[in-house]
Amino acid sequence: MKSLQELEMKFKIEELSYVDVSAGELWINVLHESLKLGLAPKSWTDYLHLTVGGTLSNAGISGQAFKHGPQINNVYQLEVVTGKGEVITCSEEQNADLFHGVLGGLGQFGIITKARIALETAPKQVKWIRVLYSDFATFSNDQENLISSQNTFDYIEGFVIINSTGLLNNWRSTFNPKDPLLASNFSSEGRVLFCLEVAKYFNPEDTYSTDQDIDILLSKLHYIRSTLFLSEVSYVEFLDRVHVSEMKLQEKGLWDVPHPWLNLLIPKSRILEFAQEVFGKILTDTSNGPILIYPVNKSKWRKGTSMVTPDEDVFYLIAFLSSAMPFSTGKDGLEHIMNQNKRVLSFCEKTRIGMKQYLPNHKTQEEWKHHFGSQWEAFARRKSTYDPLAILAPGQRIFKRTAACEQQ
Ligand SMILES: Cc1cc2nc3c(=O)[nH]c(=O)nc-3n(C[C@H](O)[C@H](O)[C@H](O)COP(=O)(O)OP(=O)(O)OC[C@H]3O[C@@H](n4cnc5c(N)ncnc54)[C@H](O)[C@@H]3O)c2cc1C
The missing domain is CATH 3.40.462.10 (FAD-linked oxidases, C-terminal domain)
Incomplete structure (x- = not known):
């Protein structure tokens, strides 16, 4: 969704730096403004042209979540307008019940109007790496080891490739094979493949030591050796990578x-x-x-x-x-x-x-109860506390407008 806000962000730079932003702001704008001060949020979604309030109402998960938790972990404070029309500032210390409820709360308890987002020092460059596996257990073991290690990559994701021909050729515009000859002989046809995608952040003056760190990390993995692909991009290019695909699809009329x-x-x-x-x-x-x-x-x-x-x-x-x-x-x-x-x-x-x-799309309250399981009671209690008339986000089909209190 497009932000309608004027850019207005207040930065605090200290040991725990943060920025106060309007919840209607797009993450891409938060990134650009933060970078002017050499800072950036810690945890992302794969696509940045989404609002701060929108992703905090879900979770905000991407390849940094194994390290920093999802975006809902990296927010210190919110301003919320509840369904009762009260404007409430909340955090772990102040009105914690509302704070917890609203994070991942699907817009049910209040409209987030402001958010205080945690920041870290931003790196300048990213080494972006893809390697392939043909055995799922080997792939997932490597992924699990990487997310639990102290010394690891800064971003860890992966994807599945089924019945895709010419795959490695498609990567060549962005990625370079470590060994071009071996890579050109690799055939993916007919196989289910699993691609581990990782990234290491760095600054140009640390290129040598970053390369050494990466070599050590890669040496512990069990991928098909001929399928190591590397790329080096700026931090913004890396984080905003899906936007490049979006623009290509927009051109062909295939985004909407x-x-x-x-x-x-x-x-x-x-x-x-x-x-x-x-x-x-x-x-x-x-x-x-x-x-x-x-x-x-x-x-x-x-x-x-x-x-x-x-x-x-x-x-x-x-x-x-x-x-x-x-x-x-x-x-x-x-x-x-x-x-x-x-x-x-x-x-x-x-x-x-x-x-x-x-990001479920359940249609009945029964399905939602099943989804929330043991958390349903707290969810319904918060609804009757903060939005007793159930006026907020009815499109999620969790509560009916007239009888919210009776539905607990
Ligand atoms: C192209 C694309 C890529 C995505 N990639 C990821 C990803 O990598 N990781 C991930 O975790 N998610 C991802 N998402 C899902 C995304 O987190 C949710 O769709 C999120 O709601 C998007 O924010 P929005 O600004 O578009 O929200 P909207 O579509 O405007 O709103 C969606 C819901 O959030 C609630 N909401 C929105 N703003 C507020 C607010 N200020 N206060 C309270 N409630 C609010 C609304 O009630 C509504 O129910 C992606 C979505 C898209 C479209």
């Missing part, structure tokens, strides 16, 4: 199409089972859009927010980011993709895999 996205959180103990059933069986290609997959660590998650996660400490975010071709009745059409999503969901349900949806 239906996006039947499915985002799942799967506990670590069941991820192998999930991968075996879904990648290659339910999904036989990845031509409708990327499938991201990476683990995060709940010990880095702020406790008590409205965000719902699986029970285990480590869980995977799996994002099926499909685009549907309008009017198509084929494999790239909305119906086909929605059916695939249903099959994935029904597999999760049948096997009681302990999955939670992220």
Whole structure:
């Protein structure tokens, strides 16, 4: 969504630096303004042209979440207008119940009007790396080791590639193969592949030591050796990378199409089972859009927010980011993709895999109760405390406008 705000940000630079921003501000603008002072927020989404209030109402998860937690962890204070019309400043110390409720609260308890975002010293450059695996267990073990190590990358994600030809050639505009000859002989055809995507931040004066650190980290991984691809970009280019794809798709009229996205959180103990059933069986290609997959660590998650996660400490975010071709009745059409999503969901349900949806699109209160599980009571209590008439965000279909209090 486009921000309608005038840029107005107040920075505080001290041991714990932060910026006070309007919640309608876009993260890309927060980034540009912060960089003028050599600072930047710590945790991101993959796409930055989203509002601060919008992502804080969900979680804000990307490849930095294993280290800093999601964006809802990296906010010190909020100003909220509740459903009762009260303007309340809240934080861990002040009105903590509202603060926790609003973070990941899907706009149910109040409209966030201002946010105080934690900042860190910004790096100038990024070494951006992709390597491939053909065995899921090896891939996920490496990912899990990386997210739990002290000395590791600054960003860790991954994605699945099913039945994609000419894949490595497509990367060549951005990435350089470490060994061009071996890479050119690599054939991806017909195989399910898993791409580990990592990044290390650095400043130009530290290039040598950064390269050494990266060599050590890569030497501990078990990827297919001929598939090491490297790129070096500015910090802004790296963070705003999806915008480049957006502009290309906009040009072709392929950005404003239906996006039947499915985002799942799967506990670590069941991820192998999930991968075996879904990648290659339910999904036989990845031509409708990327499938991201990476683990995060709940010990880095702020406790008590409205965000719902699986029970285990480590869980995977799996994002099926499909685009549907309008009017198509084929494999790239909305119906086909929605059916695939249903099959994935029904597999999760049948096997009681302990999955939670992220950015869910439930249609009934029963489904929402199931989604929130043991957190439902607190969620409903907060609704009756802060928005008793249920006037806020009715589009989520969690509470009905007239009888919010009776629905607990
Ligand atoms: C292209 C794209 C890429 C994305 N990538 C990621 C990603 O990498 N990681 C991730 O975690 N998420 C991602 N998302 C999801 C994103 O976090 C949510 O869609 C978020 O709501 C987007 O913010 P928005 O400004 O567009 O919100 P809107 O679409 O305007 O609002 C969405 C919801 O948030 C609530 N809301 C919005 N603003 C406020 C506010 N100020 N106060 C209270 N409630 C509010 C609204 O009630 C509404 O229910 C992506 C979304 C898109 C479109």
